[in-house]
Amino acid sequence: MAFSVPTVHNWLAGDEINAVRMNEIAAQIDFVRNPPMAHVGRASSTQNLSGATWNKIVFDTLHSTDPYEMWDAGATDRLTCTIPGWYSVEGVITVSSTANEGAVVLGIYKNGFTANEFQLRHDQQNAPSSGAVNIRKEFRVFLNVDDWIHLGEYHTDAVTRTSATVGTWEHSQLRMRWVSN
Amino acid sequence: MTITIPQPWTWANGDTPDFREMNQRTSDMVNFLLNPPFIRLRKVTVQTITTSTTTNVSWDYLEVESDEMWSSADPTKIKPTTPGWYVGNAGYSFNSNTTGYREMNVIKNGDSSNPIIRVKNDAYSAGGAVVSRGNLFMINFNGSTDYIQMTVWHNVGSNQDMLAAAIEHQCDFSLLWLAPL
Numbered sequence: 065m066a067f068s069v070p071t072v073h074n075w076l077a078g079d080e081i082n083a084v085r086m087n088e089i090a091a092q093i094d095f096v097r098n099p100p101m102a103h104v105g106r107a108s109s110t111q112n113l114s115g116a117t118w119n120k121i122v123f124d125t126l127h128s129t130d131p132y133e134m135w136d137a138g139a140t141d142r143l144t145c146t147i148p149g150w151y152s153v154e155g156v157i158t159v160s161s162t163a164n165e166g167a168v169v170l171g172i173y174k175n176g177f178t179a180n181e182f183q184l185r186h187d188q189q190n191a192p193s194s195g196a197v198n199i200r201k202e203f204r205v206f207l208n209v210d211d212w213i214h215l216g217e218y219h220t221d222a223v224t225r226t227s228a229t230v231g232t233w234e235h236s237q238l239r240m241r242w243v244s245n
Numbered sequence: 246m247t248i249t250i251p252q253p254w255t256w257a258n259g260d261t262p263d264f265r266e267m268n269q270r271t272s273d274m275v276n277f278l279l280n281p282p283f284i285r286l287r288k289v290t291v292q293t294i295t296t297s298t299t300t301n302v303s304w305d306y307l308e309v310e311s312d313e314m315w316s317s318a319d320p321t322k323i324k325p326t327t328p329g330w331y332v333g334n335a336g337y338s339f340n341s342n343t344t345g346y347r348e349m350n351v352i353k354n355g356d357s358s359n360p361i362i363r364v365k366n367d368a369y370s371a372g373g374a375v376v377s378r379g380n381l382f383m384i385n386f387n388g389s390t391d392y393i394q395m396t397v398w399h400n401v402g403s404n405q406d407m408l409a410a411a412i413e414h415q416c417d418f419s420l421l422w423l424a425p426l
Contacts, residue, residue, distance in 0.1 A: 069279065072272050075264035089271050096278040150283065150309070152421075155379075167369055171413070172379075182413040184336070187376045189369035201379025203334055204285055204419045206309070220373075243421055244311075245280050 067132050067147045069245060070095050100147050101241040102134035103127040110226040111236075113159060113217050120177055121157070121215040121227060121236045134240060142214050143240045145207035150244040154202040155184075155215045156237040160228045161197050166190070166220035170199040173214040174207075181214075191219075196228040204243065213240060248312050248327045250425055251277050281422040282312035282327045288416035291406045294339075294397055299350075299357065302337070302395045302407075302416055314420065321394050323420060328388030330424045335362065335395050336378030338414040339407055343368050345400040347375045351382060353393050361393070368401070376414055385426060393420075 070092040073085060107125040122141045134143045145151070157170045168191045172184040184203045191197045207213075215238045219225060229235045254270035262270060286304040294300050301321035314325050325331065337349045346367045350360040362382040366375050384393065395418055399405050408414035 072275050075267040077264050079264050092275040184378045185376045185413040189367055202381045203379045244283050
């Protein structure tokens, strides 16, 4: 299904105020009141994360409604843009920890998962050795229709860790929200 | 150019708006909400930072701007001309070095004693770049005299470069209008 930002009418002399025009206004207000947004998480089960390599987080839970169909059950490693615009993108990685671990890195990628598509990075050096490591970061990016976003995790030591699930909300997550044309 | 924040209209029985009033009372409001004041800056050339010296980041790439908030003639300052509350995002990086720590501050009107946000990162003991992007904050501006800057600091003992070759490393800064004062 194709979506679009509501068109804003430029009123001209002689224009009739009728139900069509008033419903256009209602649609515009509804859009800004409830813009495209999707929020997914790796909440139901842990995911193995290999050491010293980038891991793409695969999501298993849709936390929000998704009227603009940004999450596809057939492509659970991403959120895909269906209306162009500037988006607020927030990523959270929750990584199981052990003693003597090195750095844990959060990465957000656009339209791929190589260095060329790497958009945002945050390194947490000398990560805590007790409890899960949580990193939450947000940024703004322009997306066209069919552009997509991946969430990635990297840790420097060779040990396989897991994308942890702790309680209700401590797990890896990705959120995208339309903020502007 | 100051963008005027449209004011909601209270309709009364008998109102018979002409086309100009329909634009003022409906379309202008929606257009503002669909295109709020917004800026994103990046640092695409290397800036060398002297050790133990607080330094303003000098922005050199304007990715998007809707409200004339930045000028290359005064590249360290972002000065919104539309008053209101803004949600901001900032990030920095330094080249690889194992010594000391790094710090980023976002300051308003030159007040370094009361940073809006402060982020500190130790140098990684095993070496590697220090990257901290995606740091979120909220701030208000009066739309006339208020401005904001981002400063960085390190104590390596020798000059260090802020990374700029890859998007994932580039310092960036964005502001998005959120609400009226």
